[in-house]
Each structure stands twice: as structure tokens, then as C-alpha cells.
Amino acid sequence: MATDPLPLHKTDPAQPPADTPAGPLVAFDQVVKRYGDHVVLDHLDFTVERGQHVTLIGPSGSGKTTILRLLMTLEQVSSGTITVDGTPLSHMRGQDGTLKPASEKYQRDIRKRIGMVFQQFNLFPNMNVLQNITEAPVNVLGMERAAAEERGKELLELVGLSDKVTAHPTQLSGGQQQRVAIARALAMRPEILLLDEVTSALDPELVAGVLDVLRDIARTTDITMLCVTHEMNFARDVSDRVLMFDAGRVIESGTPDKIFGAPEHERTREFLGAVL
Template identity: 80%
Template sequence: MATDPTKKPADGAGARAAATPDAGHLVQFDQVVKQYGDHVVLDHLDFTVQRGQHVTLIGPSGSGKTTILRLLMTLEHISDGHIWVGGEPLSHMRASDGSLKRANEKHQRQVRKKIGMVFQQFNLFPNMNVLQNITEAPVNVLGVPRAQAEERARELLDLVGLKEKVTAHPTQLSGGQQQRVAIARALAMQPEILLLDEVTSALDPELVAGVLDVLRDIAHTTDITMICVTHEMSFARDISDQILMFDSGRVIESGAPDKIFGDPDHERTREFLSAIL
């Protein structure tokens, strides 16, 4: 659940709190700041995600939602605070004396194995067919035997409704089909956490429903933890256990979908939803 995003600890309090992360949370942001020069994107952000939970981040463009996903994938680095994944520090690592220091790439890469991400753009390898796109990372990053990786890839292609496209290349697929391959590719890495960043924003409108249906099936039939950024509010209502409303780098309201969409407390939430629903 989200905690008070306006809370700021006394000097050193954030480091002491982060040294003992809550074991009940799979993802924990502790007083996380992200800024570029004087521009603050995330402002002492606290929020947590429990194992198996589906959390959707909503709010206006520029409110910091995608930055959260990019920090979890270590595509960006925090300016202050701590991030924990599965009880392990992601942004930091333990020094020999038990204190926390900034994580190196090796440490981040190890913790990041728990996380998979589906991006707005499909980012498939154009020179590889569908099967190769899905098996490349499990074989070369996780060390999965190729036969085992291919068997799992075929299962995932069946899951996303593309079992007949094994030998097709990305240029032979529609945008919706490419995004479904990207979803299968992310799942092939056996992540505990699946990050979804506006996964239908690059699709033609008639292709959106098919991709969202695949994600609904995954949400309802697996125990994977999901953190989703989307402007598809009906999808957010369907799959989410919790909705977090962001504005100016902070969580201003959080709750169950029925509460957020039916009776939000914050005027900014009401304004945002009235503009997009």
C-alpha cells in the first residue's frame, strides 16, 4: 500500500529505515527522489507493492509514473532514497561493514532478474524470428538449455494466441501481434514482477482490445506481481488490486478501483478522471 508521500525523515532516518525493509513487500520505494538538475520528477516517494498484487499507476503525463518503472529496470538511477526488491536493495548494495553504498551494475543486474518489462515500443529484434526473439535472453542471460527455452516459448506463444507465428519475423506481424510477442518475451525470463508501460499506446485502436485481453488473462490466471502504467481506465479497473494516483511526483491518493473510480477523495483525482473517462 502507499504511505504518506509528503513525509520527510530527519537526517539519516531514511537510511536507517531502508536498512530494515519490510519483508511483506516485494517492491518498496523509501523516500525516493529523482531529479534532473532543478526539475524534481519524484519527490520523496514512498510506496510498496505486495507479492502477487496488481498495482496500476494513473495520473497526468509528466507525473513520474514511467520514471518509477525505469528506476526498477535500472534504466534510470535515483537521486536519493532507496529501492528494495524482494527484500534486497536494488539502488544500493551492502558494504563489508553492513552499511549501504551505491549499487554497481553487477549487483543491479542480479536483483533485476526478478523483473520483466513490456515497453510502449515492441523492441523486437528484426533479424530474428518470433521463437528466437523469445528464447535469446533465457538462453544467454539465464543459461536455460535451448530446448527447454523453446518449449517454454511455444507455451507462452499459445498463451498470447500466437502459436502459429513461431517462424514469423516481426515485419510480418501486426503491431498488436508484435506487442503480444513482447509480452511472451518478458514472461520467458520468469520474472516475479511484470512492469507494463503504456503497452497499447503505440497500437492502432482496433488492436488494443486483443493485447489487453491477453494481459487480463495473465492477471487473472497467474500469481505474477504487476505494476502497470496505463490510460486505459477500464483495463485498470479490471485487473488492479490497487490504484495509485500520481501528481507532481507524489502519490496523492490510493485505494481499490471501486473507491478511486467511484468515489475519489482528492479533487485532483476527480479532475483527472473526469477529463479522460
């Protein structure tokens, strides 16, 4: 048996291992993202600790998905800084110690620590399920193909698709395709897993299976998770912390019990009243 496909033991985010730098794993510091005159994120400050599961909720257009896209370097900040494990993501330090916009290579190296599952599955239709999962570990991480395939099979077992190794995406349901996409993200051994409305493109009867897989990952691993979702029961189940967004800012933050049971902000109460 190969090494475990995921870390299997929860760790206390407040007590990182001795060889882990202190401080939050992810930090947004006065981050602004604008498109022309339209401000999507407005001097955003928030942090995520190691091993935390943080869910971002709020109305459409409030900036939640933009946060994930910035972390994946699919977008660049307009101002402010994002750090991952204390290392700037959107900027790099020059020889004089000052920050300058990060190069693509610099961001590509940091991005290896982050996995993302999108609304759309984006599987390669010409590849079978196992090939979809092993392509990036082999070509990006430089894993031996045999090791990547063994790990891929372990991950398919994790997401309940061990019998679909040689199937092609067109032979799978939407829920099965999304579970393959989750396995593909985990195959890169990310420290941080980003989930962007991963059930929004699924038929209602397929949603539960995907959410159950994510619940298992949240419960059995110490991977850090940032999730954007309108599935409030799922957010209540898996989150250590819930952030309520409106107009590019965090207007309320707390435990699921606090946010869903006793929200303080009127806008939070309005939003939850509309979606629950």
C-alpha cells in the same frame, strides 16, 4: 509437457508461503529522482505486496514511467532507496554494513527477477518470433536451447500466437508484436512484470487483443504487476490497487471501486473527468 510457463494459482499476498520473506515485495522509501533542478519523484513512499496488481494513473509527466525505469535500473535514484524482496535495488551493502551505490553486476542479478514490456515493441527484426523469445533465457539465464524453445512455444500459445513461431516481426501487426513482447518478458520467469503504456503505440482496433492477454495473465497467475496505463477500464478490471500520481507524489490510493467510483482528492476527480 514442460513445466507450466507461469505459476497458475493465485496466492494471498497477505499470507506468503513459508519460505518467502515477510514484508512487501517492492518498497520505495523516500525516493527522489531529479534531472538537474527538475524533480520528477518527490520523496516517494509506496509498497507493492506479493501477487498484487497495482496500476499507476495520473497526468503525463507525473513520474509514473520513471518509477518503472528505476525498478528496471534503467535510471538511478537521486536519493532514497528501493528494495525488492527486502534487498536494496539501487544500493548494496559494503563489508561495514553501510549502503553504497550498487554495481552494474549487482543490479543485473536483481533485474533478472523483473520483466518489463515497453510502449515500443523493440523486437529484433533479424530474428523470428521464437528466437526473439528464447534469446534472453538462453544467454542470460543459461537455459538449454531446447527447453527455452519449448517454453517459448508455450508462451506463444498463451498470447494466442502459436501459429507465428517462424514469422519475423515485419510480418506481424503491431498488436501481434506487442503480444510477442509480452511473451518475451514472461520467458524470463519474472516475479514482477512492469507494463509501461503497452497499448499507446497501437492502432485502436488492436488494443483490445493485447489487453485481453494481460487480463488473462492477471487472472490466471500470481505474478506481481505494476502497470502504467491510460486505459481506465483495463485498470478497473485488473487492479487490486490504483495509485493516483501528481507532481511526483501519490496523492490518492485505493481499490478501483474507490478511486474510480468515489475519489476523495479534487485532482483525482479532475483527471478522471478528463480521461473517462
